[in-house]
């Protein structure tokens with residue numbers, strides 16, 4: 001961790017009301033081949049639970065996952081806010097809020113993807129409340145390319161289908177999602193004086209873009225980013241959260 005990042009963490013830990021937010025895969029949980037085998041680092045869980053238990057401190061995960069999957073995979077206590085589907089899914093009634101047209105479109109997208117690429121070796125389809133993700137992490141490179149072309153030239157071109165590219169995944173959604181607007185909603189709901197956001201993927205850039213002066217954005221891993229700070233791995237992200245916990249606890253107890 002650079003001295004600039006350490007200083008930023010020590011500064012933001014002293015604001016009156018703090019919102020600590022992060023995405024899940026690649027940030028709190030190392031990337032693995034099978035999405036349903038992802039697990040958060042125990043050090044990250046301990047820091048998050050510790051922060052969420054402090055007064056005037058809220059913690060939220062804003063993830064591309066289905067909210068229900070996020071709850072199961074993280075096993076976090078209910079005091080931690082969970083926002084799924086890339087920032088759209090704040091609660092359990094989300095699926096029912098989709099119009100009939102969108103529910104039908106989602107069914108059509110799932111059927112088309114199953115027929116088009118579901119049989120391809122190493123390809124996994126992950127069906128979520130408002131989208132279907134086509135994972136190619138375990139596919140041979142020529143297969144991954146064929147699948148990407150088939151998806152991009154097929155259902156990705158349909159009206160009202162929104163395409164998101166992630167790490168070894170192409171996702172087709174029937175709604176527009178944005179982690180930045182999710183962060184704005186949480187910031188307002190929780191009356192946060194400042195926000196820390198930690199993320200690793202393309203969709204996290206929308207959250208970094210919604211940070212301002214006293215906030216702290218941290219990108220995990222390589223790649224272009226709008227975040228001001230960077231760490232290398234989820235283990236570093238867990239250390240950063242532990243430092244934030246220690247500093248804020250000391251500040252609140254002083």
Ligand SMILES: O=P(O)(O)OC[C@H]1O[C@H](O[C@H]2O[C@H](CO)[C@@H](O)[C@H](O)[C@H]2O)[C@H](O)[C@@H](O)[C@@H]1O
Pocket residue numbers: 023024025026027030031032033034035036038062063064065066126133135137166167168169201203
């Ligand atoms: O916003 P996030 O919490 O980072 O979720 C983004 C996507 O993460 C998952 O896929 C990624 O992680 C998998 C497990 O390590 C990996 O196998 C896959 O290649 C990655 O793309 C998740 O499955 C998606 O639904 C999320 O959108």
